[in-house]
Amino acid sequence: MNESNVTTNSFKAWFLAARPKTLTGAAVPVMIGIAAAIAQYGDTVRVGAAVLCMLFALVMQIDANFINDYFDFMKGTDDEKRLGPKRACAQGWITAAAMRLGLLYTTLLACAIGLPLIYYGGWEMILIGVACVVFCFLYTISFSYIGLGDVLVLVFFGLLPVCMTYWLVSPPTPLMSIPWQVITLSAACGLVIDTLLVVNNYRDIDNDRRAGKRTLIVRIGEHGGLTLYAILGFISTILALIGMTFLNWQDxxxxxxxxxxYLPFHIVTFTEMRRIRKGAELNKVLGMTARNMLIYGILVTIGLLV
Incomplete structure (x- = not known):
């Protein structure tokens, strides 16, 4: 969608603020969790739970985008030196007051969508939902500034959504019965999605240093960031191969x-990242990485279901 001539607080403004391209990161873990459950239980999986898990993940991602947009604007992180995609509050597309209401409504909507999951997973789902909402705020307000953003990505875009989706859509079983293969797949998913955060923070390394934002990339430096990006792609591939292979050994x-x-796409993107190294042109690598994540999720899903 064209970003020129955006009317303040219009539908177009909210659409851009939702950052639809980021929804891939929310959908992929749920896809993998559902595929793993189908691989083990076939058509006995619970479709209602699968739909609710996907909707909850998508709305929470939009909520996270609104929170990130608002609080980074209020902290002054999104200034004129920002290299990344334009942000709604910083551009004046959405007023701060409207964004506060927007993030409140999306938080409530996510809670409303997640509440019926109690039927499938018991009252423990309330604790899971609260944790998702709380850490959604803490990521932008605190954790991303002290270098723990990557840990949260591993947990909330890997371990938690893949394992919980698998458990919720599977026929009723004890929570502790989630197989190690699914946990391996969830870790792999979190690592591959972290490549998006790595390239985002790699691009913003100079701006983050000025703003006092001590991301992992600020701590390990540019060379370390490049190395980390390359390694994450290979580790996530190996872990996915192990998890898929042993989940259904008879297949x-x-x-x-x-x-x-997935690896050729990752290698090409890494090569491009190393070539560009600095500046707003790294947004091209960000787009390539988002595409790679979707390819990864599709490949894992196919590998589990074939």
Missing amino acids: EQYAKLIILL
């Missing part, structure tokens, strides 16, 4: 090798 194992098709 045709050659189908699991489909995940290796």
Whole structure:
């Protein structure tokens, strides 16, 4: 959508603030969790739970985007030196007062969507939902400024959504019965999604230093950031291959090798990142990485379902 001539607080402004391109990161973990459950239980999976998990993840991602937009604007992090995609509050597309209401409504909507999951997972789902909302705020307000953003990505875009989705859509089983293969797949998912945060923070390293934002990339430096980006892609591929292979050992194992098709995309993107190194042109790498995440999720899903 064209970002020129955006009317303040219009539908177009809210659409841009929602950052629809980021929804891939919310959808992929749920996709993998559902696919793992189908691989084990076939058509006995609970479709209602699957739909609710996907809707909850998508709305929470939009909520996180609103929170990030608002609080970074209020802290002055999104100034004129920002290299990344334009932010709604900083550009004046949405007023601060309207954004406060927007993030309140999306938080309430996410809670309303997640509440019926109590039927599938018990009252413990309330604790999971509260944790998602609380850490959604803490990520922008605190954790991203002290270098813990990558840890939250691993947990809330990997371990938690994949494992919880798998458990909720599977026929009723004890929570502690989640197999190690699914936990491995969830860790792999969190690591591959973290590549998006790595390239985002790599691009913003100079601005984050000025703002006192001590991200992991600020701490390990540019060379360390490049190395981390490359390593994450390979580790997530290996872990996914292990998880898929042993989840259903009796299946045709050659189908699991489909995940290796992710590596050429990752290598090309890393090469481009290393070539560009600095500046707003790294937004191109951000887009390529988002595409790679979706490819990764599709490949894992196919490998589990074939």
